[in-house]
Amino acid sequence: MTEKTLQDILFKELKKLAPECDPPRVAPNENIRDALDIDSYSFLQLLVAINEQTGIDIPEADYAKVSTIGGMLSYLYARLS
Amino acid sequence: MGEFRMPSLGADMETGTLVEWLVAPGTLVRRGDIIATVETQKGLFEIEIFEEGILGEPLIQAGQEVPVGTVLALIHAANGSAVKKDAVSDQPKSAPERFICSPSARRLAREMGVDLATIHGTGPKGAIQRIDIEHAAQTRIPPAVESAKHARTEPASHETLRQGMRQAIAAAMSRSNSEIPHYYLEMEIDMSRSLQWLEVENQKRTIRERLLPAVLLLKAVAKALRDIPEFNGYWLDNQLQIKTEIHIGFAVALRQGGLITPAIHAVDSLSLTALMKAMSDLIERTRSGRLRSSEMTDATVTVTNLGDQGVRTVFGVIYPPQVALIAFGRITERPWAEGGMLGIRRCVTATLAADHRATDGHRGSQFLEVLNKHLQQPESL
Known part of the structure; x- marks a missing residue:
């Protein structure tokens, strides 16, 4: 799985949660939940969807590392390779 | 013989539109069965029935908007005495064609002017999904006039729904604020133990x-309400009904x-x-617009959790005829003094908005105290 594939999965799932937003336009260092107005329930659904498509389990202790798009992508990529 | 009426899905509902009958006349229905969908200002709801019997012919057809309380169909005794045999055997012919389709997809089809009969469902058991409808709407041959008409109506119906919901909220909250003498209490609760657990x-x-x-938070509220039940109920006929x-x-x-809610x-x-x-x-x-009628009508208390935003304290407006609303703000690290020591704890501010006709501040503060106690014993929740 490439970095591009990961990014596509993330953007596709974010678009499902926030259909009126354009995830690629969110700055990589911006907080995902604040930028897209995603509540804790929806954020958990995002992690479940990512887990189902990549097999990567993000433990609760690592939530701070995946709070931005940039952080999320590098976290996921590091666990793929 | 009973009557199946347009239910009131909240203090703010005056009329409802019968969107679809989900059960054919002549069918035996039981308490809790979902037999129709109704659209109100707050969206689309699945309507349950609360008695057992044979569903009679519809008195109100799909698409009709009627006031709350209007009889939609009669419910005949299950022994069949009131139901003619031929009416039952006729039923399959007169029953509308059925598609497996969620209410939200059905609504989308209506809004986009797509006929369900023309769609091939790609969901489980051929269920028609929202994506099928969107696909059908995009790929149909566009007679210029038709598509222009739908392009205009789609945003309008979303806008109408939004305005309707705003009005419904406005009506309920105005009534609450003019009728209910609210009082507010707040308590800072140390969530460290709960969150560690x-x-x-x-x-x-x-x-x-x-x-x-x-x-x-929800479970702790429920346990606190069991201990102090005066906040769980309705103010009706000038008295508290717990x-x-x-x-x-x-x-x-x-x-x-x-x-x-x-x-x-x-x-x-x-x-x-x-x-x-x-x-x-x-x-x-x-x-997704698939709530059941009972879920809209039988809340005995309300909890709002605005903790996902940055707010610390929420002063709620009670939803009549309920007598209390418990609210939580964001869980944050705060300085916490205890036993002569200053430390940092993760805390939440809990507020109780309560109806002063039903309870007093003394009881309210006991409620928050008990809520706090339950949140300090997460293993017992």
């Missing part, structure tokens, strides 16, 4: 089974604006795992 618990669970802090069931109306914000039933009797499941199910169905 939750972190350990979540390590044992798969990502799908993880619990959110909101589940602990309810034994604890059905918590849980405020769910909608992305398009507005909110709905459907009820999670019997919260005090649910395990944390079951409560998480019930809450997830309710949020999903609220956002």
Whole structure:
């Protein structure tokens, strides 16, 4: 799985949660939940969807590392390779 | 013989539009069966029936908007005496063609002017999904006039729904503020123990089974209401009617604006795992427009959790005829002095908005005290 594939999965799932937003336009260092107005329930659904498509389990202790798009992508990529 | 009437799905509802009959006349229906869908200012709802019998011919057809209380169909005794045999055997011919299709997809089809009969469903058992409707709407041969008409009507219907919901909220909240003498109490609650317990618990669970802090808050509220029941009930006929069931109306914000507070039933009797499941199910169905009528009508108290935003303290407006609303702000690290020592704890501010006709501040403060006590014993929740 490439970095591009990961990014596509993330953007596709974010678009499902926030259909009126354009995830690629969110700055990589911006907080995902604040930028897209995603509540804790929806954020958990995002992690479940990512887990189902990549097999990567993000433990609760690592939530701070995946709070931005940039952080999320590098976290996921590091666990793929 | 009974009557199946247009239900009132909240103090703010005056009329409802019967969108579809889900059960054919002549069918034996039982308490709790979903037999029709109704659209109100707050969206589309699945309507349950609360008696047993044979559903009579519809008195109101799909598409008709009628006032609350209008008889939609008669319910005949199940022994069949009131039902003609030929009416029952005729029924399959007259019954509308059925498609497996969720109410939200059905609504989308209506809004986009797509005929369900022309769609090939790609969901389980050929169910028609929203994506099939969108696909059909995009790929149909566009007679210029037709598509222009639909292009105009689609945003209008969303806008109408949004305005309708705004008006419904406005009516209920105006009534609340003019009728209910609110009083407010707040308490800062140390959540450290609860959250530590939750972190350990979540390590044992798969990502799908993880619990959110909101589940602990809801369960603690339910237990506190069992201890101090005066905040769980209705103010009706100038007196407090305490309810034994604890059905918590849980405020769910909608992305398009507005909110709905459907009820999670019997919260005090649910395990944390079951409560998480019930809450997830309710949020999903609220956002996809598949709530049931009972969930809209039988909340005995409301909980709002604005902790996902930055706010610290929420002063709620009670949803009549309920007598209390419990609100939580964001869980944050705060300085905490205890036993002569200053430390940092993760805390939440809990507020109680209560009806002063039903209870007094003394009892209210006991309620918050008990709530705090339950949140300090997460393993017993």
